[in-house]
Amino acid sequence: MLVIAVAGLLLPFSLTAQSIWVDRSHNKTIALEILKPNLAGDFYDNTTFPTSAMFLSLRLPISNRLNFVSEFPLAHAGVDYSSGFFEFDESETGIGNPYVGLEILNENSSFFTEIGVRAPLTPESNLGTTVGLFADFIDRSEAFWSDVLSVIAVPNYHYHAPSGFTMRLRGGPSFWIYTGGEDTDKDVELFLLYSAQAGYESHNVRLMGGLSGRMIVTESDLNIGDRTLHQFGASASVDLGRVRPGVQFRLPLDEDFGDFLDSVFGVSLAIEFD
Numbered sequence: 001m002l003v004i005a006v007a008g009l010l011l012p013f014s015l016t017a018q019s020i021w022v023d024r025s026h027n028k029t030i031a032l033e034i035l036k037p038n039l040a041g042d043f044y045d046n047t048t049f050p051t052s053a054m055f056l057s058l059r060l061p062i063s064n065r066l067n068f069v070s071e072f073p074l075a076h077a078g079v080d081y082s083s084g085f086f087e088f089d090e091s092e093t094g095i096g097n098p099y100v101g102l103e104i105l106n107e108n109s110s111f112f113t114e115i116g117v118r119a120p121l122t123p124e125s126n127l128g129t130t131v132g133l134f135a136d137f138i139d140r141s142e143a144f145w146s147d148v149l150s151v152i153a154v155p156n157y158h159y160h161a162p163s164g165f166t167m168r169l170r171g172g173p174s175f176w177i178y179t180g181g182e183d184t185d186k187d188v189e190l191f192l193l194y195s196a197q198a199g200y201e202s203h204n205v206r207l208m209g210g211l212s213g214r215m216i217v218t219e220s221d222l223n224i225g226d227r228t229l230h231q232f233g234a235s236a237s238v239d240l241g242r243v244r245p246g247v248q249f250r251l252p253l254d255e256d257f258g259d260f261l262d263s264v265f266g267v268s269l270a271i272e273f274d
Contacts, residue, residue, distance in 0.1 A: 019055065020139060020170060020195055021235040021248045022268050023206050027061040031270040035135040035248075038262040048078030048091065053135035053144070059103075067103035069116065072096075073143040075132025094126035096143040097150070114154045114172075120179045122146040134261050138214050138231050138252075139193070147180030154193060166201040166208070170194065173217075190217040197233075206246075209234040211253075229254050237268070244270040 019033055033055040039047065057071040073096030081088045101116020122129050124146045132144040142150040154172030159165075171194035178187055197210030213230040216222075230253045237246030250264040 019057075019136070019248075019268075020168070020197065020212065021208065021233055021250075021266070022057075023237045023244055023246060023270060024059070025201070025206070026244075026270070026272040027059060027067055028274065029057075029059050029270050029272050031055075031057045031059075031268060033057070033266060033268040035264055035266040037131060037135045037264045039131070039134060040258065040260055040262050046079055046081040047131075048080065051077045051079075051131055053096075053132035055140075055143070062102075065105040065107075067105070069099070069101050069103055069114075071099040071143075073098070073132060073140075075128040075135070075144060077127040077131040079127065090127060092127040094123050094129035094132070094144075095121055096129060096132055097122050097145070097148070099143070101152070110158055110160075112156050112158070114152060114156065116152055118142050118148075118150045120147055120149045122148075124180075135264055137257070137261070138229050139195070139212055141214070142174060142176070145176075147178055149177040149179055151175045151177070152193070160201060164200045164202050166199055166206075168195070168197045168208075168210075170196075188218070191215065192217055204239045206235075206237045206239075208236075229257055237270075242272045244272070246270070 022031055022033055034052050036052045053073065053075040055071055055073050060068045062068050074093065075096060076093040078091035079088055097118035097120055099116055099118045101114060104113045104115065106112060122144050129144045133141055136143065142148065152172065152174045154170060157169045159167045171192065174191040174193050176189040176191065192215040195210060195212035197208050199206070199208035211230060211232055213228055215228045219227055231250050232253060233248065233250045235246060235248035237244050246268040248266040248268065252258050252261050
């Protein structure tokens with residue numbers, strides 16, 4: 001797959017909006033999300049404990065039908081590896097591509113649309129942002145891909161029954177505009193982002209599980225299996241008043257991607273304010 005091949009080539013050289021797994025039931029929130037990828041391979045078995053990707057996000061209502069959303073990604077990686085022929089001891093931190101956007105709410109509150117843009121600030125050849133890329137490759141690889149200005153427009157449907165059953169469906173385009181110039185023969189790529197989640201949500205507890213995926217639309221010469229990536233995800237959070245801590249887990253479902261990534265574990269903390 002093109003996406004996997006490119007990412008795989010980046011690894012030896014050290015190199016979307018808010019998470020769909022973090023609770024969004026409150027409009028006025030600031031949230032911190034920390035994702036720790038369990039990377040495959042002997043080399044990455046020797047990463048240090050702080051190796052992770054972090055996302056600091058803010059949601060503010062502008063009007064009854066409009067929310068402002070922003071996100072700042074940051075990633076750190078440390079590797080201490082040695083063998084009989086090779087030693088590598090390095091740590092790097094890098095910023096990702098910050099996101100600014102809007103959530104447009106429908107009269108029927110079950111529907112809303114995400115529209116936003118990520119500025120291309122991720123440095124090239126940074127070990128930290130490479131780890132950040134794999135921490136959320138399927139849902140938010142736009143956050144850590146260098147030399148890419150990305151724009152999304154993604155409709156959502158969120159259903160919440162009186163019994164507590166909840167469901168969220170999401171799907172829409174992500175446009176990549178390459179800003180580097182020399183390293184690619186294309187100026188624009190088009191991806192389709194999609195997900196389906198279901199679970200239980202009450203005032204105090206939220207449990208969600210589901211599938212999310214990404215398809216590269218502009219590589220029409222590839223078959224559908226080579227153009228898509230999928231993962232299973234699950235999350236849980238509890239409401240402690242104005243504070244909502246949570247945990248999440250992700251498991252890649254494609255064999256090729258599993259050669260790079262075993263799983264991702266994450267924690268989050270959302271704080272509601274007036």
